[in-house]
Amino acid sequence: MAKRRANPRRRDCVACGVCVLQCPNGAIHVHRGCYAVVDEQLCMGCGLCGQACPADAIDLMDVKQEGNNGNN
Amino acid sequence: MATTKKKTHWYQYLWIWSILYFALGFFNILFAWLGLIDFILPLIFAIVGGNKWFCNNMCGRGQLFWVLGRNLKCSRRKSAPKWLSSKWFRYGFLTFFMTMFGTMIFQTYLVFSGAGTLRKAIKLFWTFRVPWKWAYNGSVFPDWVAQFGFGFYSLMLTSTLIGLIVMVLYRERTWCSFCPMGTMTQGICQLKARGDRDDNGR
Secondary structure (H helix, E strand, O other): OOOEEEEEOOOOOOOOOHHHHHOOOOOEEEEOOOEEEEOOOOOOOOOHHHHHOOOOOEEEEEOOOOOOOOOO | OOOOOOOOOHHHHOHHHHHHHHHHHHHOHHHHHHHHHHHHHHHHHHHHHOOOHHHHHHOHHHHHHHHHHHHOOOOOOOOOOHHHHOHHHHHHHHHHHHHHHHHHHHHHHHHHHOOOOOOOEEEEOOOEEEEOHHHOOOOOOOHHHHHHHHHHHHHHHHHHHHHHHHHHHOOOOHHHHOOHHHHHHHHHHHHHOOOOOOOOOO
16 A cells, blocks of 8 residues: 655644644654655655544645645 | 654644633623734744744644534534635735734724723624723723723634634535635745745746
8 A cells, every 4th residue: 555644735724833732753844844754764654634624735645646845 | 654742832733722711701800912923923924034833833823723614523624715815815814914913903903092981892703892891990001901801802802703613514624725814924925935846846
């Protein structure tokens, strides 16, 4: 099964930090109060962050098929 | 897969402060002044530290929405409309909010200058006047201090009610996506981090 990981869209992120609180692996941090950043090594793709995100700004991406790294 | 066990911190219970604030203001409107802490602290974090640590960890209101929405299952947990977290709406709401804040300061000034009199009422949704006379029976402070209290309490209660409505309709912390303080502090952080790259070197 392909590994999945959370991919926050910077443009839509409101930097509220709800995803950080939800992540069971401590894989997310809010970068300088601007947007959420996911540590690819720690993310296990559970999707809890995306379910909590009030701006719906987190997608679950297939690591193999992933074209961008959150640079949008 | 092993997960990291998260330590519980005292500031995770600040949702209690959020309830306490409204309870105190119900009995004595002068307590409304304490709400300024929630206005000033996030700005200090953003201006001095260049972060949203207050929003991310200490916001009692956000925590309250989480406790009610997630723990007590009062939220439908559905996606909010996209426009609610769009830039134009966020900055539009911030502008509206600040205009209303300015109007409230002007009302306070009118009482301070003697051109207006103290109104023992709060205004909900900037429209509906609700009598609140039991919360103030005079004090050692001049009337304008109480007038600010009524105005500020109105602002805090109105924004909490809006947050509760969107919490029920959409996700627990939908309010955070257009909270004026959140918009303002993120804007400050973006200004401070201009030209900066994130930890992954992107």
